Amino acid sequence: MTIRLLFTAIILTLFSCKQKDISDVEVIKFDKKLIDSLQNASNTTYSVFIGQHDFYTEDFYVTKKDNIITKILKDSLGNVVGLNKSKSGVMFFSAEYYPNGQLKGKTQFKPGTIDGPAIYYYSDGRIKSTGQWHNYAQSGTWKNYKKNGELEEVAYYDSSSNIIKTDTIR
Numbered sequence: 001m002t003i004r005l006l007f008t009a010i011i012l013t014l015f016s017c018k019q020k021d022i023s024d025v026e027v028i029k030f031d032k033k034l035i036d037s038l039q040n041a042s043n044t045t046y047s048v049f050i051g052q053h054d055f056y057t058e059d060f061y062v063t064k065k066d067n068i069i070t071k072i073l074k075d076s077l078g079n080v081v082g083l084n085k086s087k088s089g090v091m092f093f094s095a096e097y098y099p100n101g102q103l104k105g106k107t108q109f110k111p112g113t114i115d116g117p118a119i120y121y122y123s124d125g126r127i128k129s130t131g132q133w134h135n136y137a138q139s140g141t142w143k144n145y146k147k148n149g150e151l152e153e154v155a156y157y158d159s160s161s162n163i164i165k166t167d168t169i170r
Helices: 002-017 033-041
Strands: 044-050 056-063 068-075 080-087 090-096 116-121 127-134 137-145 151-157 163-168
Touching: 033 056, 033 068
Parallel strands: none
Antiparallel strands: 044 056, 056 068, 068 080, 080 090, 116 127, 127 137, 137 151, 151 163
16 A cells, blocks of 8 residues: 555656646736827827728827827727837837737837847737847747647747757647
8 A cells, every 4th residue: 555655656746747838828908098198198190091991090199299109000990909109210119919909929129129028929818939039130049839828849049030949849
C-alpha cells in the first residue's frame, strides 16, 4: 500500500511540473466615452468616407491648442476599428480594434518609429503574441500563442527583424 501511494505521488508530481505555458486573457475594450470627450475638446471635427460609403469612415478631431489630430476609424456598421493620434504630422499613438471593441494590439511609439514592448490579442482578449519592436523591426524574443492560450512557438529575431531561431512547442 505504501509503495502504491509513493508511486501515485511521484506520478502526480511529474504531471504537475509539466504544465504548459498558457497566455493570459486581457479584455481591453474601446471606451466609447472617449468620442464624447474628443468632441468636447476639439475645435474642429469632420468625417471622410472611404470607398463607396460602405467600407469605413474616418472621423477627425482637431485640437488646435495642442496641434493634435485624433482619427477614429469605423467599419460600415459603425464599430470603432482603429484610433490614431498625431501631433504636427507625426503619429505618436495607434490602436486597432476588433469589431466587438476588443483591442487587437498594444505597441509603443517614439517620434517617427515603433519601439518598445508589444502585445497582440485574439478577439476574445486572450494574448496572441508578445515581443519587442525596435525601429519598426521585430527584435529579441517573440512568443506566439494558439487560440486556446497554449504557447505555440518562440521566435528569436536580430535587430534587423531577421529570424535567428524558432522553437516550436509541442
